[in-house]
Amino acid sequence: MFTESTPYFSVTHDFTVYLTRWPDDSPLPSESELRGMLPTGLLLISDVKALEADCLMQLRHFDDEAKSIIDYLKLQSRKIDLVLQHVIAQEQHEGEQHRGVSFGGSGIRIMGNAALEVGHHYKITLHIKEELIALLCFVKVSSNQAADASDDAAKTQFITDLEFTQILDSDVEQLVKASLSVQQKYLKYRKLTKKAP
Secondary structure (H helix, E strand, C coil): EEEECCCCCCEEEEEEEEEECCCCCCCCCCCHHHHHHCCCCHHHHHHHHHHHHEEEEEEECCCHHHHHHHHHHHHHHHHHHHEEEEEEHHCCCCEEEEEEEECCEEEEEEEECCCCCCEEEEEEEEHHHHHHHHEEEEEEEEEEEECCCCCCHHHEEEEEEEEEEEHHHHHHHHHHHHHHHHHHHHHHHHHHHHCCC
16 A cells, blocks of 8 residues: 655646545554445445456457457446446535645645645545546645635635545556546647647
């Protein structure tokens, strides 16, 4: 299980995150305890992703004739992921909702109306709909700053950096793959817009 800050590439992308303050006097959960905290929807999506990755890895050893089978299995996997995402979207979420603005394998950045105290731990549920990711992990507030000043002081927003302190290795892998996927889509989009007259 990932338990220390490892520098990973991060991308700007909108997503949803729910934060619950973790008591200062409570130790962070172990890997098995973290797995035990996963709600049914997140557990299902985690298992499905692991099975899919294992299956696709085995199929890569076949020749080009297996390409159509792999493409079909990817399509079936995407359909299952979409159904699971819908199920998760219907569930009640614990914690306060925040807007995520960037993510990577090391942590996330969020935007909110209140400043979070540096050093405090939070249990979070993270949803990146476009990349079909939903996971639960623990983070620590590493920095906090006011966003660019607006005309209305009452609407001051705060940018908070959260580093992962307890997260499953498979979830880090998902986030790294998703960050590369988002970056690839962005680069393709930029290339297309440059070609447009």
